[in-house]
Amino acid sequence: MFKILVSDPISDNGLQQFSAANDVEVTKLTGLNEEELIAIIHEYDALLVRSQTKVTPRIMEAGVRLKVIGRAGVGVDNIDLEAATSYGIIVINAPDGNTITTSEHTFAMMLSLARNIPQAYRKTIAGLWDRKTFIGVELNNKTLAVLGLGRIGLEVAKRATAFGMKIMGYDPYFSEEQAKAAGIQLATIDEIVQQADFITVHTPLTNDTRHLISEQQFAIMKKGMRMINCARGGIIDEQALLVALDEGIVAGAAFDVFEHEPPEADHPFLKHPNIIVTPHLGASTLEAQENVAIDVAEQIIHILHNQPFKNAVNMPPVPNELLSKIQPYFTLSEQLGKALAQMTDGAVEEVIIDCSGELATINITPLIPYVLKGVLTHHLGANQVNIVNSVHLAKLRDITVTERKTLLTEKITNEITIHIKTTVEERWVTGSILPSVGERLVKIGPYPVEIPLEGDILNISHQDKPGIIGSVGMLLGDNGINIASMQVGRNEVGGSAVMIVKIDKKVTAQVIKDLTTIEGIKRVRLISFDQ
Ligand SMILES: NC(=O)C1=CN([C@@H]2O[C@H](COP(=O)(O)OP(=O)(O)OC[C@H]3O[C@@H](n4cnc5c(N)ncnc54)[C@H](O)[C@@H]3O)[C@@H](O)[C@H]2O)C=CC1
Ligand SMILES: O=C(O)C(=O)COP(=O)(O)O
Numbered sequence: 001m002f003k004i005l006v007s008d009p010i011s012d013n014g015l016q017q018f019s020a021a022n023d024v025e026v027t028k029l030t031g032l033n034e035e036e037l038i039a040i041i042h043e044y045d046a047l048l049v050r051s052q053t054k055v056t057p058r059i060m061e062a063g064v065r066l067k068v069i070g071r072a073g074v075g076v077d078n079i080d081l082e083a084a085t086s087y088g089i090i091v092i093n094a095p096d097g098n099t100i101t102t103s104e105h106t107f108a109m110m111l112s113l114a115r116n117i118p119q120a121y122r123k124t125i126a127g128l129w130d131r132k133t134f135i136g137v138e139l140n141n142k143t144l145a146v147l148g149l150g151r152i153g154l155e156v157a158k159r160a161t162a163f164g165m166k167i168m169g170y171d172p173y174f175s176e177e178q179a180k181a182a183g184i185q186l187a188t189i190d191e192i193v194q195q196a197d198f199i200t201v202h203t204p205l206t207n208d209t210r211h212l213i214s215e216q217q218f219a220i221m222k223k224g225m226r227m228i229n230c231a232r233g234g235i236i237d238e239q240a241l242l243v244a245l246d247e248g249i250v251a252g253a254a255f256d257v258f259e260h261e262p263p264e265a266d267h268p269f270l271k272h273p274n275i276i277v278t279p280h281l282g283a284s285t286l287e288a289q290e291n292v293a294i295d296v297a298e299q300i301i302h303i304l305h306n307q308p309f310k311n312a313v314n315m316p317p318v319p320n321e322l323l324s325k326i327q328p329y330f331t332l333s334e335q336l337g338k339a340l341a342q343m344t345d346g347a348v349e350e351v352i353i354d355c356s357g358e359l360a361t362i363n364i365t366p367l368i369p370y371v372l373k374g375v376l377t378h379h380l381g382a383n384q385v386n387i388v389n390s391v392h393l394a395k396l397r398d399i400t401v402t403e404r405k406t407l408l409t410e411k412i413t414n415e416i417t418i419h420i421k422t423t424v425e426e427r428w429v430t431g432s433i434l435p436s437v438g439e440r441l442v443k444i445g446p447y448p449v450e451i452p453l454e455g456d457i458l459n460i461s462h463q464d465k466p467g468i469i470g471s472v473g474m475l476l477g478d479n480g481i482n483i484a485s486m487q488v489g490r491n492e493v494g495g496s497a498v499m500i501v502k503i504d505k506k507v508t509a510q511v512i513k514d515l516t517t518i519e520g521i522k523r524v525r526l527i528s529f530d531q
Contacts, residue, residue, distance in 0.1 A: 014293015097291030148203030337374025346422030447489030
C-alpha cells in the first residue's frame with residue numbers, strides 16, 4: 001500500500017483520482033509546520049502540496065520512503081529542488097491547469113486597479129456615495145508590458161489585445177518570430193519601463209528575476225504607471241515600489257503575492273490607499289484547482305507504479321516530439337543496464353550507450369538516466385536509485401557516460417548496446433524492441449539471443465561441447481528449479497558459447513557454485529530483472 005500525504009488544501013475531485021488506484025492510501029493533514037512534517041513524513045511515499053508547505057531539505061532527509069513530491073500548481077519555489085534531486089525524490093508540477101485562471105485573475109486585478117474598484121466598494125458599503133475620488137483610466141490604447149511570456153503571460157497578452165491595448169514584452173527565451181505572431185513588441189526592460197502604462201510580471205522567482213523591477217527601473221519609469229504582480233513576491237522590490245508610489249512615479253499597484261506570505265499584519269501594502277491586494281488567489285478557481293489536482297494525482301500514481309510520467313521539474317525536459325520516439329526505449333535501457341551490471345565484475349568506470357537504426361538519428365541523452373538507474377540499482381539497491389538521482393550518483397562515483405551512434409547505413413534496426421567498462425573487464429549487451437514480441441535482449445556480447453527482459457535468467461559462459469546442456473538441466477532439476485526456456489548462442493562450433501536459461505524460481509548461491517563445477521562451464525551469473 002502506498003501512502004500519500006496531502007499537506008495543503010487540494011481539490012477533493014482531484015484527490016478522487018487516487019481512489020481509482022486500489023493500492024493507495026491518502027491522508028489529509030494541512031497546516032503542519034516543518035517539525036510536525038519531519039515527525040511523520042517517514043511513513044509516506046508521496047507528498048502533495050500547493051504553495052503553503054515549504055518542503056525543506058530536512059523534511060526530505062526524514063522522508064526515507066518519499067519517492068515523489070507533487071505540486072498542484074506551477075511555482076515550485078517552496079520546494080528545495082537541489083535537495084530533492086540528491087535524495088532521489090522526483091518533483092512534479094501541474095503547469096497547464098491554472099494558466100487561464102491566473103491570467104483571468106491578473107486581468108481582474110488590472111481592471112480593479114484601473115477603476116479603483118476595491119477602494120470604491122469599501123467606501124460605498126460604508127454608506128458614502130463618492131463619485132469624485134475614484135476617477136479611473138481606460139485600458140484602451142494604453143501600453144501593457146508583460147515580463148515573462150510563458151503560458152500565463154501570453155494569455156494575459158491575448159486578453160489585453162482584445163481590450164485595445166498595445167503589448168510590449170520581455171522574455172529572454174522568446175523569439176522575435178513568436179512575438180510577431182502574438183502581436184507583441186519585444187523590448188528591453190529599460191525600454192519597457194519608460195513606455196508602459198501597465199506592467200505585469202509572469203516569470204518564476206529565480207536569482208535572475210528577484211527584484212527584476214527595483215530602484216533602478218523605478219528611476220526611469222513612465223510617471224503615473226500601474227504595476228501588477230500575480231506571479232511571485234520578490235520579482236518587484238516591495239520597498240522600492242513603496243518609495244515610487246510615494247514619489248508619484250507609480251499611480252497604483254495590484255499584488256496577489258508577497259515576498260513573505262502571509263504578510264505581517266503591519267505590512268505597508270495592506271494599508272496603502274493605492275495598493276490593492278489579494279491573498280495569493282491567482283490559481284484559486286474551482287476549475288483550476290480541479291485541473292491541477294487531477295493532473296498531479298495522475299502523475300503521482302504513475303510514478304508510484306513505475307510508469308512513464310510527465311512534468312518532472314528536477315529532470316531535464318524532453319520535447320514532446322522526441323519523447324514519443326524515445327519513450328518506448330526507457331524500460332529497455334534500464335533493463336539492459338540492470339542485466340549488464342549483474343554480469344560484470346569490478347567497479348564501474350565507464351558506461352557506453354551505442355544506438356543504431358532510427359535511434360542513431362535522434363538525441364539519445366534522455367536514455368542516460370534509465371541506463372544508469374539500471375546499472376546502479378544492482379550496486380546500490382532499488383530504494384537508493386531512481387531516474388532523478390542516477391546521473392548525480394554516477395557523477396559522485398566518477399562513472400563517465402559516453403554516447404555513440406552507429407550510422408544508419410551500417411545497421412537499420414533500432415538497437416541499443418550498452419557497454420560497461422570496469423576496473424577489471426568490459427562487457428556489453430544489446431537490446432531491441434522486436435515486432436509483436438516487444439522488448440528483448442538480442443545479444444550478449446557477440447552472441448545472438450532472444451530473451452524477454454523479465455524474471456530471472458542464468459547467464460552461463462561455457463565451451464561449446466556435447467553434454468553441457470544436459471548437465472545444467474539435470475543439476476537444476478535436482479534442485480527443484482524448473483526451466484522455462486533455454487537458448488544457446490555461439491559464434492563457431494566448439495568455440496566459446498553462452499547459455500541463457502530462463503528459470504521459474506530463484507536459485508541459491510550454492511546452486512550457482514555447483515553449476516560452475518560442471519566441466520566446460522567458465523562462469524555463471526544470475527540476472528534478476530525484478531530487482
Ligand atoms: N498567483 C498565483 O496563484 C500563481 C502564480 N503563478 C506564477 O506565475 C509564474 C508563471 O507561470 P507560467 O506562465 O505558467 O510559467 P511559464 O514557465 O510558462 O512562464 C514563465 C516565463 O518566464 C520567462 N522568464 C524566465 N526568466 C525570465 C527573466 N529573467 N526575464 C523575463 N522572463 C523570464 C520564461 O522564459 C517563461 O517564458 C510561475 O512561475 C508562478 O510562480 C502561477 C500560477 C498561479
Ligand atoms: O501555481 C502556482 O504557482 C501558484 O502560485 C498557485 O499557488 P497555490 O496552489 O494557490 O498555493
